[in-house]
Amino acid sequence: MNIFRLIGDLSHLAAIIILLLKIWKSRSCAGISGKSQILFAIVFTTRYLDLLTSFISLYNTCMKVIYIGCAYATVYLIYMKFRATYDGNHDSFRVEFLVVPVGGLAVLINHDFSFLEILWTFSIYLESVAILPQLFMISKTGEAETITTHYLFCLGLYRALYLFNWIWRFYFEGFFDMIAIVAGVVQTVLYCDFFYLYVTKDGKGYRFSI
């Protein structure tokens, strides 16, 4: 554990909680892509199956359980409790174009051809592109609420901090995981355009194009 990793995890947690609170307080999921949230629920589920097979640390277990719980709670709020406010017409990204190639890639390029390892690899690849339906939705409607931009900023910051974490681990532990690093770079790059707008517009809600 290093400072980049810790702040990254907390940033990730902040993003998840910001989104949950936004939906809960406003009683609305307008402007939020349910598809991205389903993809994140799939990401956490397929990655954290090792909860059942191995114990790493109390921190690790707690965070995994919280992430999975929050992901399903978010999906529940969007598709069940507040589904009347869900803007399905604008959430039109074809997720099969992500899930199918990512699944194929996970089978082809992985550390070990075993069930759990392929699911873990699938989750890493899927996470790197899971935000695309959300970004697509914002580009389609041309606007995002301020709170939604804070959510996206925290989510992007999390993966950017993980890049520094991997640089740290490479230098001080001689450790690197090429699958995680390449996917992490791809994921971070997807946020770059958004980061630029977020900083230059001072995080205000804005009309937004990609």
Add this chain to the structure above:
Amino acid sequence: LAFSGSKDEL
């Protein structure tokens, strides 16, 4: 290349 090495990460 470390196998399954980043499983301690989230």
